[in-house]
Amino acid sequence: MKGRIHRRNISGCGLAGMMSEDGRLMSGEGIIRSMEVLHDRSNGLGGGFAGYGIYPDRQDHYALHIMYDDIKAKEMTDVLIDEWFEVDAEEVIPTKRVPGVGKAPLLWRYFVKPSADFNECGVCEEDYVIDAVMLVNSTVEGAFIFSSGKNMGAFKAVGFPEDVGKFYRLNEYEGYTWIGHGRFPTNTPGWWGGAHPFTILDWAIVHNGEISSYGINKRYLEMFGYKCTMLTDTEVVAYSFDLLLRRHNLPIELACKALAASFWTDIDRMKAQGKKVADVYEALRMVYGSGLLNGPFAIILGHANGMVGLSDRVKLRPLVAARKDDMLYIASEESAIREVASGLDRVWNPKAGEPVIGELKIPVSNTDAVRELEETVA
Amino acid sequence: MKTYQLPEVKIERDKDRCIDCQVCVRQCAFEAHKVDEDGDVYSEDEKCVACQRCVSLCPTNALTIKDNTPFVKDNANWTAETQKYIWKQAETGGVLLTGMGNPKPYPIYWDHMLLNASQVTNPSIDPLREPMELRTYLGSKPDKIDIKMVDGEPVLNTKLAPQLMVKTPILFSAMSFGAVSYSVCEGLARASKELGTFWNTGEGGLPQNLYEYGPNTIVQVASGRFGVHSEYLDAAAAIEIKIGQGAKPGIGGHLPGEKVGPVVSRTRMIPEGSDAISPAPHHDIYSIEDLSQLIYSLKEATEYTKPISVKISAVHNVAAIASGIARAGADIIAIDGFRGGTGAAPTMIRDNVGIPIELAIAAVDTRLRDEAIRNRVSVIAAGGFRNSADVIKAIALGADAVYLGTAALVAMGCHVCQMCYTGKCNWGIATQDPYLEKRLNPDVAAERLFNLVSGWSHEIAEMLGGMGLNAIESLRGNRLHLRSIGLSTEEMDILGLQAAGSPMA
Numbered sequence: 021m022k023g024r025i026h027r028r029n030i031s032g033c034g035l036a037g038m039m040s041e042d043g044r045l046m047s048g049e050g051i052i053r054s055m056e057v058l059h060d061r062s063n064g065l066g067g068g069f070a071g072y073g074i075y076p077d078r079q080d081h082y083a084l085h086i087m088y089d090d091i092k093a094k095e096m097t098d099v100l101i102d103e104w105f106e107v108d109a110e111e112v113i114p115t116k117r118v119p120g121v122g123k124a125p126l127l128w129r130y131f132v133k134p135s136a137d138f139n140e141c142g143v144c145e146e147d148y149v150i151d152a153v154m155l156v157n158s159t160v161e162g163a164f165i166f167s168s169g170k171n172m173g174a175f176k177a178v179g180f181p182e183d184v185g186k187f188y189r190l191n192e193y194e195g196y197t198w199i200g201h202g203r204f205p206t207n208t209p210g211w212w213g214g215a216h217p218f219t220i221l222d223w224a225i226v227h228n229g230e231i232s233s234y235g236i237n238k239r240y241l242e243m244f245g246y247k248c249t250m251l252t253d254t255e256v257v258a259y260s261f262d263l264l265l266r267r268h269n270l271p272i273e274l275a276c277k278a279l280a281a282s283f284w285t286d287i288d289r290m291k292a293q294g295k296k297v298a299d300v301y302e303a304l305r306m307v308y309g310s311g312l313l314n315g316p317f318a319i320i321l322g323h324a325n326g327m328v329g330l331s332d333r334v335k336l337r338p339l340v341a342a343r344k345d346d347m348l349y350i351a352s353e354e355s356a357i358r359e360v361a362s363g364l365d366r367v368w369n370p371k372a373g374e375p376v377i378g379e380l381k382i383p384v385s386n387t388d389a390v391r392e393l394e395e396t397v398a
Numbered sequence: 399m400k401t402y403q404l405p406e407v408k409i410e411r412d413k414d415r416c417i418d419c420q421v422c423v424r425q426c427a428f429e430a431h432k433v434d435e436d437g438d439v440y441s442e443d444e445k446c447v448a449c450q451r452c453v454s455l456c457p458t459n460a461l462t463i464k465d466n467t468p469f470v471k472d473n474a475n476w477t478a479e480t481q482k483y484i485w486k487q488a489e490t491g492g493v494l495l496t497g498m499g500n501p502k503p504y505p506i507y508w509d510h511m512l513l514n515a516s517q518v519t520n521p522s523i524d525p526l527r528e529p530m531e532l533r534t535y536l537g538s539k540p541d542k543i544d545i546k547m548v549d550g551e552p553v554l555n556t557k558l559a560p561q562l563m564v565k566t567p568i569l570f571s572a573m574s575f576g577a578v579s580y581s582v583c584e585g586l587a588r589a590s591k592e593l594g595t596f597w598n599t600g601e602g603g604l605p606q607n608l609y610e611y612g613p614n615t616i617v618q619v620a621s622g623r624f625g626v627h628s629e630y631l632d633a634a635a636a637i638e639i640k641i642g643q644g645a646k647p648g649i650g651g652h653l654p655g656e657k658v659g660p661v662v663s664r665t666r667m668i669p670e671g672s673d674a675i676s677p678a679p680h681h682d683i684y685s686i687e688d689l690s691q692l693i694y695s696l697k698e699a700t701e702y703t704k705p706i707s708v709k710i711s712a713v714h715n716v717a718a719i720a721s722g723i724a725r726a727g728a729d730i731i732a733i734d735g736f737r738g739g740t741g742a743a744p745t746m747i748r749d750n751v752g753i754p755i756e757l758a759i760a761a762v763d764t765r766l767r768d769e770a771i772r773n774r775v776s777v778i779a780a781g782g783f784r785n786s787a788d789v790i791k792a793i794a795l796g797a798d799a800v801y802l803g804t805a806a807l808v809a810m811g812c813h814v815c816q817m818c819y820t821g822k823c824n825w826g827i828a829t830q831d832p833y834l835e836k837r838l839n840p841d842v843a844a845e846r847l848f849n850l851v852s853g854w855s856h857e858i859a860e861m862l863g864g865m866g867l868n869a870i871e872s873l874r875g876n877r878l879h880l881r882s883i884g885l886s887t888e889e890m891d892i893l894g895l896q897a898a899g900s901p902m903a
Binding site (some may be wrong): 233270283305311 | 535
């Protein structure tokens with residue numbers, strides 16, 4: 021499977037996201053309709069979605085979505101999974117035949133917890149899961165874990181996004197955050213794993229653009245143990261957020277300031293005005309310079325506690341945001357939002373490099389920080 | 399003893415143009431031009447070093463210096479140069495001496511690398527319309543920063559190591575006062591201030607009158623410890639421990655007594671007229687742990703306010719050595735490739751010891767990343783950067799910034815005649831002779847240096863924008879923007895490059 025994708029893809033795209041900050045659950049039908057409006061931004065070579073809150077009955081388990089080329093790849097992967105995890109359930113991901121979505125790989129999902137003895141590895145639980153995902157993805161021919169978060173899942177395929185959504189029967193799931201993506205790749209690997217979103221743990225990224233700094237972003241992330249196995253620039257975005265938010269505990273605003281940094285002229289001006297935060301911005305650029313995402317992009321990041329929209333520092337790709345009541349919408353085009361929401365309170369074009377942040381009013385407690393807090397309290 | 403050496407150049411004087419004004423006679427410290435008792439000017443080819451000073455100043459363009467390499471019958475082995483060296487040594491019994499960097503036709507890897515540009519899928523960025531950022535911070539960085547929230551505002555909770563901020567990733571390389579004239583030092587210092595970059599004293603100390611340029615000065619601590627005292631360290635923006643130099647890895651330095659006049663004597667803290675001899679190793683550094691002690695001694699002496707750089711020449715084991723230096727506590731590692739210049743070096747060493755800077759940058763950057771310590775140090779590359787394309791390729795390979803030595807001298811008038819060690823530089827650069835030195839006007843020197851670096855910076859901004867990048871850090875170590883042409887797979891492997899024409903990856 022990975023053998024098929026030797027080269028990094030570059031692509032144009034359409035993207036959309038919606039979340040209820042109250043944590044209300046919505047069927048996946050809305051995000052499919054939203055993406056359908058953006059049909060012309062993709063060319064049928066990749067569509068995908070991620071939904072959060074979709075596995076309430078197994079919210080303490082990591083949901084591994086895996087595509088296999090053949091049963092042999094599954095058998096090899098199952099050995100590794102049994103070694104690394106305790107499997108609560110495994111099943112075929114339900115799909116239905118849809119015109120426009122071609123022959124599918126074997127699609128399976130597993131609900132797992134790390135093996136009881138994982139603590140002996142001396143790493144935290146999330147790093148353990150990442151190691152396992154990277155091990156499978158880089159060593160098992162024909163197997164690809166494309167989703168590994170808790171109470172969330174990614175669904176992707178070769179096809180137009182609205183067809184992919186129907187193929188995966190997303191209208192039968194309910195989530196509080198949905199993000200979607202349609203691809204317009206400039207080459208045609210035709211590999212299901214190459215569609216967006218790209219995920220690691222509960223981070224899911226949909227991305228329109230090209231990261232011209234990919235070469236150094238990749239080498240930078242490799243120093244922290246990430247393996248960029250998929251040769252896509254979108255993958256580095258997902259790992260960058262994992263590094264900055266989960267491992268380095270940066271607030272979301274500052275993580276975005278590291279990835280789409282303020283210009284020195286702005287930082288200098290803030291310094292001249294005596295704003296202390298300028299020191300923080302300067303330090304972010306000094307320390308995380310190799311992580312700066314340079315080149316045209318608009319991204320939507322989904323995670324357990326919310327959703328973030330971000331464009332590059334000169335906004336070379338479109339991104340529109342809107343709010344209504346507890347809902348936050350982000351999309352490549354306003355029409356994708358209007359299709360699913362009327363009477364919006366506010367519609368705006370976020371400035372270059374300025375993040376749009378949606379957060380659950382009551383956060384899900386699965387991050388290190390919250391867990392540490394809980395332990396301290398206990 | 400009669401010399402068998404043959405003249406290498408021929409001075410052609412167009413008698414129709416020559417007005418016997420004797421400018422050439424006065425300008426040539428090598429006495430290649432003479433005047434006879436009738437007032438007619440004539441030339442002696444064997445004395446000419448081809449520095450082109452007379453040609454540049456001749457008011458009637460009467461002079462041309464031509465290559466006159468002696469004819470050698472049918473032989474690729476016993477070339478004119480080989481024979482010349484043998485005659486020289488047969489006549490003197492000495493070590494062959496020379497100046498400047500390695501001139502041999504070794505592969506120039508810069509000329510085997512091609513840069514990328516954007517088309518359609520990502521837009522190129524026009525530096526005339528959009529911000530284009532070349533600012534670079536040199537020094538040790540932590541792997542992460544801690545933030546604490548105070549009244550809802552993020553505040554840094556990590557103390558950062560001292561940094562050098564350069565507005566463009568180009569600094570001036572170490573050239574010592576003594577080897578070069580005072581005017582050169584003043585020109586470099588003033589240009590650095592104007593450009594927002596740094597110059598480097600080399601091992602010659604900092605002349606008293608240039609202390610005002612301290613904030614743009616890197617001071618060196620070399621094996622001879624010339625001119626090192628507490629005010630010298632305090633005056634500087636950063637301190638560089640010189641272990642080696644690309645032109646002469648493994649050996650020390652020798653400034654002949656004739657070059658040690660009153661100001662050099664005061665600045666270096668040695669008696670007037672005495673030879674200044676730098677030992678090959680530092681006599682307090684025989685190991686990496688000794689180096690670490692000196693690094694921390696200097697940090698203690700300056701209360702951890704300045705980055706400490708360690709300069710080494712690019713030798714075979716450079717990657718492992720650089721890793722050791724990073725772990726020994728250096729903030730910056732300066733690596734000098736075998737094309738790096740010098741005021742004086744044994745010819746055999748200059749031409750045969752060390753490795754090209756291109757390979758050294760790639761090997762060091764790769765090694766530091768493999769060991770996950772790349773953040774801990776900045777890497778400054780040196781050794782024969784000829785133009786802005788060389789500089790931007792060095793950054794794409796993994797350097798944080800580059801040092802210019804030879805290019806800066808050429809900007810000031812040097813014509814690379816390689817006679818620096820004679821002290822007779824007709825351009826007022828590599829000399830302490832007051833008559834020659836005053837030929838270099840520090841105002842003009844500073845302006846020419848400023849112009850050169852400004853021009854290169856514009857070109858770098860233009861190429862960066864063409865690649866769709868608007869900050870230099872996005873190119874640093876980003877080898878996907880380089881492709882190799884005409885290299886072996888081993889060389890490509892060391893450089894971390896793919897062949898031109900291979901698709902993106």
